[in-house]
Amino acid sequence: MKTERTTLKRLPERGSHEREAIDAILDEALLCHLGVVDGEGRPFVIPTIHARAGDVLYLHGSPASRALRTARDGGIDVCVTATLLDGLVLARSAFHHSMNYRSAVVYGRATKVEDPAEKVAALTALVEHVVAGRSEGCRPPDEQEVKGTLVLAVPLDEASAKVRTGAPLDDEADLGLPVWAGHVPLSIVAGEPVADAGVTEPWPGYELVRPAAGTG
Amino acid sequence: MKTERTTLKRLPERGSHEREAIDAILDEALLCHLGVVDGEGRPFVIPTIHARAGDVLYLHGSPASRALRTARDGGIDVCVTATLLDGLVLARSAFHHSMNYRSAVVYGRATKVEDPAEKVAALTALVEHVVAGRSEGCRPPDEQEVKGTLVLAVPLDEASAKVRTGAPLDDEADLGLPVWAGHVPLSIVAGEPVADAGVTEPWPGYELVRPAAGTG
Numbered sequence: 298m299k300t301e302r303t304t305l306k307r308l309p310e311r312g313s314h315e316r317e318a319i320d321a322i323l324d325e326a327l328l329c330h331l332g333v334v335d336g337e338g339r340p341f342v343i344p345t346i347h348a349r350a351g352d353v354l355y356l357h358g359s360p361a362s363r364a365l366r367t368a369r370d371g372g373i374d375v376c377v378t379a380t381l382l383d384g385l386v387l388a389r390s391a392f393h394h395s396m397n398y399r400s401a402v403v404y405g406r407a408t409k410v411e412d413p414a415e416k417v418a419a420l421t422a423l424v425e426h427v428v429a430g431r432s433e434g435c436r437p438p439d440e441q442e443v444k445g446t447l448v449l450a451v452p453l454d455e456a457s458a459k460v461r462t463g464a465p466l467d468d469e470a471d472l473g474l475p476v477w478a479g480h481v482p483l484s485i486v487a488g489e490p491v492a493d494a495g496v497t498e499p500w501p502g503y504e505l506v507r508p509a510a511g512t513g
Numbered sequence: 514m515k516t517e518r519t520t521l522k523r524l525p526e527r528g529s530h531e532r533e534a535i536d537a538i539l540d541e542a543l544l545c546h547l548g549v550v551d552g553e554g555r556p557f558v559i560p561t562i563h564a565r566a567g568d569v570l571y572l573h574g575s576p577a578s579r580a581l582r583t584a585r586d587g588g589i590d591v592c593v594t595a596t597l598l599d600g601l602v603l604a605r606s607a608f609h610h611s612m613n614y615r616s617a618v619v620y621g622r623a624t625k626v627e628d629p630a631e632k633v634a635a636l637t638a639l640v641e642h643v644v645a646g647r648s649e650g651c652r653p654p655d656e657q658e659v660k661g662t663l664v665l666a667v668p669l670d671e672a673s674a675k676v677r678t679g680a681p682l683d684d685e686a687d688l689g690l691p692v693w694a695g696h697v698p699l700s701i702v703a704g705e706p707v708a709d710a711g712v713t714e715p716w717p718g719y720e721l722v723r724p725a726a727g728t729g
Contacts, residue, residue, distance in 0.1 A: 327598060327601075327612070327699075328596065328598060328612065328614075330546035330548075330558050330594055330596070331558075332546075332548040332556035332557065332558035332592070333556050334550050334554060334555065334556050338550060338554065338590075339550065339590045339592070339620070340548035340549050340550050340556055340557075340558075340590060340591060340592040341548065341556075341592050341620075342546050342547075342548035342556075342558055342592045342593075342594040342618065343594065343616075343618070344594065344596040344614065344616050346612065374554075374555045374556060375556060376548070376555070376556040376557050376558045377558070378546055378558040378559065378560065380544065380546070380560040382543060382544060382701070384704075385543075385643060385644060385703075385721065387644065387647060387651070388651065389651055389652055390651055390652040390654070390658075391636060391637070391640050391647075391648060391651050391652065391653055391654050391658075392636075392652075392654050392658040392662070394640055394643065394647070394651070396543070396544065396562065396643075398544075398560065400559075400560050402558065402559070404555070404557075420607060420608075421607070424607050424610055427601060427610065427612075428601060428603065431603060431607075431610070432607060434692055434693065435603070435604065435605055435606060435607050435610070435690075435692050435694075436605055436606040436607065436608075436687055436690055436692070437607055438606070438607050438608050442606075442607075442608040446608070464707070464709045464710070465709055467709075471652055472711060474651075474652055475713075475714055476650055476651050476652070476714055477650065477706075477708065477712055477714040477715065477716055477717050478651075478708070478709045478712050479706055479707050479708040479709045479712060480706070480707050480709075481703050481704065481705075481706045481707070481721055482703070482704035482705075482707070483543075483701055483702070483703055483704070483721075483722070484701070484702060484704065485598070485699055485700070485701055485702075486699070486700060486701075486702050487601075487697050487698070487699055488600075488697065488698035488699070488700065489697075489698075490693075490695055490696070490697045491680070491695050491696050491697070491698070492693065492694070492695040493680045493681055493683075493694045493695045493696075494680070495688060496693055496694050496695060497691075498691055498692055498693040499693065500693055501693050505601065505697055505699075506699070
């Protein structure tokens, strides 16, 4: 799992190659950023939804999606990065300002999932990733919807995690400066659910945002 | 500004080429995801901080950073994507589940900022981007810190915005299904500031998270 590419060159003490840490970040992040290389060798990054099932990360999209269409045959090199922003770090010096975050970076070749059963399982995982329990509370995908969705699988065998937590790290010489320094935790909160027109069913009470595992 | 690359192939009604929309997303997003192509032609995506100053997007990092070091001479093709997650969209069908979001995608050639005055201005903008007013509440970068930071500039002339808001868009045939459907707004909130050890100054009362411009 630790390859040349995932060997962190900078601040290696913030890196982690432990699958547990990587999985936790991927599972908590509601979305990820998918990077591919376009036909002219330029980078292209889009936000998208992901879901992990064991050792595989699933992505999906329309077969017409520019980012994914080149993956239809033979696969495509991707970099999938999921970032949880845990806080702002205000140092005594501008230079040492930072953010507290947890990020997972997955490299690999994304290949098209052809098996209909695996596709349905992946699509279910994608819904469950965002709202646990939701797949049983809505109409499952029919045959045409499954056919009409491109599902990609990325093996989780080349990945790394990076985490920053806690207080600023100021230079010794700055510690006496008369300025406020510290950190401010950030979190995502869900507001009141807004029912669509015509909905008479009550809100099912889903737990929407996973409790943050970070320390801010 | 609207080039072949930024012409949205899918759901063009969600796209916007208006600079005002792009600027608003870049200004509100606390971080972005920077995509580059590595030496072997593979994509590489990392979270980083950005700041917009007029028609230029600034990024920074250590000169040793793998993602940025190839930009030291001659520039590097980048794709910078900033995404604001505004809500979860729960449709009657699994297929139409979605998210409400605003994203800005900036393509361009990032070049190294050499002029020390522009570098200082960019570093100030990066601190101000995260916490407005903070650059005057901390020690500014000294000459060595300015020298030791790689600052990149990306022109904002090839960019696009994409926005999804509001209710799910279900198939007509699903509207009568006895399931809850709707959307749930999400937002980022700041917790109580945590002062670093030895800090005696009071919290300066910065406004930390920009009020969401989206409708959830």
